[in-house]
Amino acid sequence: MRLSRLFTKTSKNVPADETAKNAKLLIQAGYIHKEMAGVYAYLPLGLKVLENIKQIVREEMNELGAQEIIMTSLQRQELWEHTDRWNDEKVDVWFKSALKNGTAVGFGWSHEEPITDMMKDFVSSYRDLPANVYQFQTKLRNELRAKSGIMRGREFVMKDLYSYSRSDEEHQKFYDAVTAAYLKVFERVGLGDVTFVTFASGGAFTQFSHEFQTITEAGEDTIFLNRDKKIAVNQEVMNDDVLKQLGLNRGELEEVTAAEVGNIFSFGGAKSEQLGLYFADEDGHEKPVVLGSYGIGITRLMGVIAEHFADDKGLVWPEAVAPAKVYLARLGDSEQATKAADGLYAQLTAKNIGVLYDDRDVRPGEKFADADLLGIPLRVVISDKTVAANQYEVKGRSEAEAKLVDQQALFKTLGLAD
Amino acid sequence: MRLSRLFTKTSKNVPADETAKNAKLLIQAGYIHKEMAGVYAYLPLGLKVLENIKQIVREEMNELGAQEIIMTSLQRQELWEHTDRWNDEKVDVWFKSALKNGTAVGFGWSHEEPITDMMKDFVSSYRDLPANVYQFQTKLRNELRAKSGIMRGREFVMKDLYSYSRSDEEHQKFYDAVTAAYLKVFERVGLGDVTFVTFASGGAFTQFSHEFQTITEAGEDTIFLNRDKKIAVNQEVMNDDVLKQLGLNRGELEEVTAAEVGNIFSFGGAKSEQLGLYFADEDGHEKPVVLGSYGIGITRLMGVIAEHFADDKGLVWPEAVAPAKVYLARLGDSEQATKAADGLYAQLTAKNIGVLYDDRDVRPGEKFADADLLGIPLRVVISDKTVAANQYEVKGRSEAEAKLVDQQALFKTLGLAD
Numbered sequence: 001m002r003l004s005r006l007f008t009k010t011s012k013n014v015p016a017d018e019t020a021k022n023a024k025l026l027i028q029a030g031y032i033h034k035e036m037a038g039v040y041a042y043l044p045l046g047l048k049v050l051e052n053i054k055q056i057v058r059e060e061m062n063e064l065g066a067q068e069i070i071m072t073s074l075q076r077q078e079l080w081e082h083t084d085r086w087n088d089e090k091v092d093v094w095f096k097s098a099l100k101n102g103t104a105v106g107f108g109w110s111h112e113e114p115i116t117d118m119m120k121d122f123v124s125s126y127r128d129l130p131a132n133v134y135q136f137q138t139k140l141r142n143e144l145r146a147k148s149g150i151m152r153g154r155e156f157v158m159k160d161l162y163s164y165s166r167s168d169e170e171h172q173k174f175y176d177a178v179t180a181a182y183l184k185v186f187e188r189v190g191l192g193d194v195t196f197v198t199f200a201s202g203g204a205f206t207q208f209s210h211e212f213q214t215i216t217e218a219g220e221d222t223i224f225l226n227r228d229k230k231i232a233v234n235q236e237v238m239n240d241d242v243l244k245q246l247g248l249n250r251g252e253l254e255e256v257t258a259a260e261v262g263n264i265f266s267f268g269g270a271k272s273e274q275l276g277l278y279f280a281d282e283d284g285h286e287k288p289v290v291l292g293s294y295g296i297g298i299t300r301l302m303g304v305i306a307e308h309f310a311d312d313k314g315l316v317w318p319e320a321v322a323p324a325k326v327y328l329a330r331l332g333d334s335e336q337a338t339k340a341a342d343g344l345y346a347q348l349t350a351k352n353i354g355v356l357y358d359d360r361d362v363r364p365g366e367k368f369a370d371a372d373l374l375g376i377p378l379r380v381v382i383s384d385k386t387v388a389a390n391q392y393e394v395k396g397r398s399e400a401e402a403k404l405v406d407q408q409a410l411f412k413t414l415g416l417a418d
Numbered sequence: 419m420r421l422s423r424l425f426t427k428t429s430k431n432v433p434a435d436e437t438a439k440n441a442k443l444l445i446q447a448g449y450i451h452k453e454m455a456g457v458y459a460y461l462p463l464g465l466k467v468l469e470n471i472k473q474i475v476r477e478e479m480n481e482l483g484a485q486e487i488i489m490t491s492l493q494r495q496e497l498w499e500h501t502d503r504w505n506d507e508k509v510d511v512w513f514k515s516a517l518k519n520g521t522a523v524g525f526g527w528s529h530e531e532p533i534t535d536m537m538k539d540f541v542s543s544y545r546d547l548p549a550n551v552y553q554f555q556t557k558l559r560n561e562l563r564a565k566s567g568i569m570r571g572r573e574f575v576m577k578d579l580y581s582y583s584r585s586d587e588e589h590q591k592f593y594d595a596v597t598a599a600y601l602k603v604f605e606r607v608g609l610g611d612v613t614f615v616t617f618a619s620g621g622a623f624t625q626f627s628h629e630f631q632t633i634t635e636a637g638e639d640t641i642f643l644n645r646d647k648k649i650a651v652n653q654e655v656m657n658d659d660v661l662k663q664l665g666l667n668r669g670e671l672e673e674v675t676a677a678e679v680g681n682i683f684s685f686g687g688a689k690s691e692q693l694g695l696y697f698a699d700e701d702g703h704e705k706p707v708v709l710g711s712y713g714i715g716i717t718r719l720m721g722v723i724a725e726h727f728a729d730d731k732g733l734v735w736p737e738a739v740a741p742a743k744v745y746l747a748r749l750g751d752s753e754q755a756t757k758a759a760d761g762l763y764a765q766l767t768a769k770n771i772g773v774l775y776d777d778r779d780v781r782p783g784e785k786f787a788d789a790d791l792l793g794i795p796l797r798v799v800i801s802d803k804t805v806a807a808n809q810y811e812v813k814g815r816s817e818a819e820a821k822l823v824d825q826q827a828l829f830k831t832l833g834l835a836d
Contacts, residue, residue, distance in 0.1 A: 007485055007549035009540050033536045041489045041536060067425055071459045073491070073556060074573050095515040100562045107515070107525065118451045118459060122427050131425035138491060138556065144518045155492050
């Protein structure tokens with residue numbers, strides 16, 4: 001993409017109505033647009049980051065053998081009454097409205113109920129199981145407060161996965177596979193070192209659920225972490241009994257602030273019983289299907305990545321999620337610099353390397369500031385000087401000094417053969 | 419995808435609560451799931467068709483130089499009051515709710531207002547224009563009736579594109595380019611022969627808007643068509659004056675039922691004035707930005723494709739949108755048939771040919787019926803007999819007879835080198 005054609009622009013003004021670093025930077029860089037508190041649109045570069053994150057998650061879900069679907073936002077009252085989750089006193093984040101004929105409808109804040117109900121069309125025998133389905137869904141939640149930018153939205157994207165198993169053993173095997181897949185996701189987006197499986201409250205069906213908590217000052221949770229063992233305990237379940245059970249000592253735990261980027265739950269057969277999802281086992285006995293639920297907050301994850309890597313110059317995207325690999329800054333508009341920059345842009349684009357080509361008629365300082373604010377992994381500068389030397393000036397986003405390299409070295413840096 | 423692992427199943431039962439052919443077939447084939455009237459979830463095969471259609475549209479939008487974003491479902495009352503479109507008497511399809519603090523919110527049924535408002539962050543000078551942005555958005559519309567399956571939903575996916583131009587001339591040039599791009603989209607999804615640019619009511623700003631109408635009995639519109647000239651007139655604007663203006667004779671027009679799969683509108687500067695989107699021209703004069711709006715109903719288009727091509731055996735997908743190119747049916751489970759079928763499945767998958775591999779332990783008749791119902795373009799049968807003959811039995815979805823071919827001929831049919 002040529003920056004002269006990109007309709008968004010960076011801004012020097014820090015948004016006055018945002019307290020969260022992620023929102024400030026993402027708005028200044030033109031990645032997102034605030035519609036109202038906790039409700040953000042994703043502009044071209046922001047959408048690219050979001051789609052990159054989704055694609056990483058999608059690959060890991062497909063690797064698990066899960067199948068992608070997309071459910072609906074509009075929800076039926078009757079369905080949610082089966083699990084007593086229509087009631088606003090039980091679930092305080094519903095947005096509700098009504099059809100023209102007066103029938104109440106809700107807007108999906110979760111999808112366990114409709115997906116489990118839908119599965120009744122396809123599951124009746126042990127031969128139909130296991131089945132694992134997921135979606136990337138825009139969830140709507142009527143949050144009382146929304147001050148954390150894209151880390152807690154009233155409208156946000158979640159990947160939710162549901163597993164339907166024949167037995168606790170089959171369930172546990174998949175649950176463990178999801179745990180491993182989630183750790184791989186957080187590793188791939190660059191947060192592997194700072195994201196930890198965390199024991200948290202399990203609800204009605206199990207003692208614990210598991211959260212994936214990423215250390216960040218912007219988080220809303222407090223966890224107690226054993227870095228060596230790579231596990232943590234959420235403050236909400238921290239007590240002597242739990243520590244003993246998990247083989248942990250209070251003294252070896254570090255108290256840190258963290259953000260929950262994922263969570264996984266076991267429901268046993270209880271929710272299936274409420275919704276009527278049964279199967280006949282090999283002996284013809286009817287049993288409730290064993291349900292597991294697994295979430296990753298996709299837009300929250302983007303916010304946490306922004307918070308974690310940003311420095312005083314702006315965003316710093318890990319290569320796997322960056323909207324482009326290269327920020328190509330052309331200095332001046334001489335014929336030779338233009339020819340060299342146009343040429344490299346065409347070459348890299350043809351090789352499927354994402355390039356933001358700063359072909360604008362602005363000062364070098366502004367180009368460098370934008371390269372930093374936008375957080376593109378590699379900055380490549382082409383000027384009359386670099387053309388004369390038959391070299392490129394390159395600098396990693398987090399490196400202090402630029403260096404001159406020839407084309408072979410540049411291509412090698414980008415993982416290209418030549 | 420192996421059918422033994424796909425969680426959806428076909429059903430012999432025609433849904434009793436559906437009158438539309440598209441909904442009946444798509445539900446029976448397991449492509450969609452009905453949540454409530456006009457509200458459908460997309461299951462794995464249905465999501466694939468939807469994504470294939472979206473990708474075709476995306477490519478044509480990018481070719482126009484338009485930039486993809488994603489706006490929000492939640493909408494601010496104040497914004498829509500600027501254009502007098504918050505009022506339920508003016509717009510009768512709003513779903514509305516309220517934040518915890520009592521602030522009213524709407525759910526996006528259109529996005530002209532928020533996108534135009536968002537552009538104010540980025541547009542102030544003629545140098546910032548033209549700008550063309552689009553999104554694939556889930557629209558929510560509180561329709562009184564919803565009986566046309568996915569052709570008219572209360573929740574549906576629309577591609578909406580908005581153009582921001584400096585002058586009527588610049589606008590008209592882009593408008594014409596979009597017309598050409600839309601025709602290319604309908605050509606690529608297989609509806610080129612039956613989709614016509616149609617003169618329709620223009621609203622406040624122009625005499626006409628243009629619709630793209632596809633001939634189908636399932637449509638809700640009546641148009642008057644001149645097939646030779648490839649243009650039509652919507653009944654709503656048909657009169658002698660209009661015919662004269664367009665150089666058409668009533669006698670040469672055919673009255674047909676059609677579905678509106680796309681529409682394009684010119685707004686002039688009026689909406690920008692209402693919302694405060696101005697730019698300074700080269701002489702420093704402030705002018706309202708010239709707005710155009712261009713929609714394609716993505717889920718409706720999928721419904722129209724289903725309606726148009728289906729026969730008495732089921733769905734018939736054009737190759738460009740089909741969820742897989744090949745339905746590979748293995749008959750029996752002998753070692754040699756299994757080895758041959760597994761081998762071909764692996765080979766084609768490695769070559770990025772989408773294959774639905776029917777490896778289920780069911781009768782051949784059931785496999786053939788499912789191949790037809792699912793509407794996959796090419797059926798390939800492997801049995802002991804075909805293995806012994808070192809051939810494959812192949813049949814196009816709409817062909818009456820299967821024939822035996824060798825691997826080279828099969829691969830050629832699939833557009834593969836060998």
